Amino acid sequence: MSLKIKDIAEKANVSVATVSRVLNGSDKVSQETREKVMEVIEKYNYQPDKIATSLRRKKTGIYGIIFSVKGGKVLEDTYSTKFLKGVLNYLSKKGLKLIVDIHESSDIVEYYDSVIQSKIIDGFILLDLRKNDERIKFLNQKKFPFVVIGRNDENDFVYVDSDNVSGAYMAIKHLEELRCKRVLYISGNEGIPVSEQRLRGVESASNDLNVSVDVVYGDFDEEKTVEILKSILKKGFDYDGIFCASDTMAYAAIKFLKRFGIEVPIIGYDNIPLSEVVGLTTVDQNIIKIGYSAAQALDKMVNGEEVVSLVVPSKLVKRQSTLNFSKRYFK
């Protein structure tokens, strides 16, 4: 049906080798021949078969992301989509492709192995990094290219991460600018890197600036947040500002405290769509940029270039949940 390199070669009166050379710009082909061949290629709108090319070159130009299915909550948040968008922005610019896949979290290493063996993919982007992640050990040992989103203590890999430290710092700084003196920070789960990084930012801001911050460990979710606030209320609530490690927590806090007539500046983290609707001030982690950079890093790595890990800055999105309080002091 569709033309192959041999057909083009015949029509242009040259050998397939010459057509291939023209196609790949590389070798020395005379200007004359090059033009003659290009003419035929354009006339017939010829494009090489990527499968054949891949077989020969041992490189497909396809990268992979495998979402682990746990509980079924994969690919339901806007995080995944924004991330994909960033990745695709880079890849589409380069004519590269992305395979998106899902798999149960069990046997995950085996699954990566089978994908590698199938030879379809040149490299992976890893999401949902865990402590002591088996995938990383495996891929490192296989010397198969990959880039990780997020980081942990080991860091025997190239990663792209959002700057949780400065993100949290900005949040506290903003509260300080609103004249908050005693801030409550409800952290995410203890012991995971994201929580530790954000806590570091909080503490660093509290040291630099004129704010005292109390830290309580939550778990990124609503229920636990309410529980924490309940026990604090019992002892008497005397904070004049709250920072939560996620928007979900912050939203829960606002709703809960309102019932007790308590209204203080509150900041969340993540900038989920709901936050825009309810006017929650929050830290926005440029997820698109993270995706873009990860794809770029992976691509460089696959092509043998030197690659360094990267921390992408976040920005504070100021909305009513804090701005309403600025009127009290300014203007």
Place this chain on the structure above:
Amino acid sequence: MSLKIKDIAEKANVSVATVSRVLNGSDKVSQETREKVMEVIEKYNYQPDKIATSLRRKKTGIYGIIFSVKGGKVLEDTYSTKFLKGVLNYLSKKGLKLIVDIHESSDIVEYYDSVIQSKIIDGFILLDLRKNDERIKFLNQKKFPFVVIGRNDENDFVYVDSDNVSGAYMAIKHLEELRCKRVLYISGNEGIPVSEQRLRGVESASNDLNVSVDVVYGDFDEEKTVEILKSILKKGFDYDGIFCASDTMAYAAIKFLKRFGIEVPIIGYDNIPLSEVVGLTTVDQNIIKIGYSAAQALDKMVNGEEVVSLVVPSKLVKRQSTLNFSKRYFK
């Protein structure tokens, strides 16, 4: 590095043809030989190179979805993700892969053509169907397999669509059950299939049941909705129920009317995440199922099976925006 069929053949003391036969279960291989070969395959954890297989078979086992970038609002909603999830649920079960891609809406046909010519993909799923869609003409003419999400009047293709007619019918029926008599339906843009289908459901319910429905055309968005309500308020608002063609519209309506002290049962369409938070009753379109079915249909089509188009039923999710009013009458 990794083993090829030739290595397996040598280790098992048979020819590559025999190994291939064992691999593909097909031909007649003696029980004895089959076991001998399987043993070697398992011992070395051999897996065929999919690129080589694809070249020979002229089929890759990879399907494609191309998101059109227009304005930049692609892949930002939960629709895309849920849809992907459905597609992936099917494909991963079958060991098939999905390439997710984006492209400017201009030159879109050319882009599909180039993807086809690259031979990477066995078939497409088309999103964002338009009237008189060029892609469909092109793919039909090329006889390249594809399945469409949504449908239009032409329907010279296989599609999977959500049942907008019955979705809208259920909404009106629910309002009727709450004893609404005069309902306002704010439709989506006039002239597009989704709007027409939903309108059909509304009208059919209005005929069957004891409700009168006034229809106004909006555009699925907030601003226009508010505009419409403003002009209605001027003439005097005497509806006892509202149905909107999207959750975004419904949420805008609730917010706007509240300012005038108007509170009536309101139903939206789409079940966006916000709706759960604010308690909006809405029609949920089972997007995951739609994705799953589309992938399945495409797969059948590629494998030469007979395929029929499919309409996936939606369900009504009842929440406070209507249930609050049921107390007025029942209990």
Place this chain on the structure above:
DNA sequence: AGTTTTAATGTAATCGATTACATAAAGAGA
């Protein structure tokens, strides 16, 4: 002019599978 170098192109092997065709061995039928 004769030899060497350089540039341009062609020939054929290769990537790793599948499969049409060939062949050998075993079983069936006479």
Place this chain on the structure above:
DNA sequence: TCTCTTTATGTAATCGATTACATTAAAACT
């Protein structure tokens, strides 16, 4: 026992590119 099937397996072509190596012609050098 001899021929005819049938069954199991092997040989080699093929998919459509890339590329090492060979070859030829032209340019450069002595």
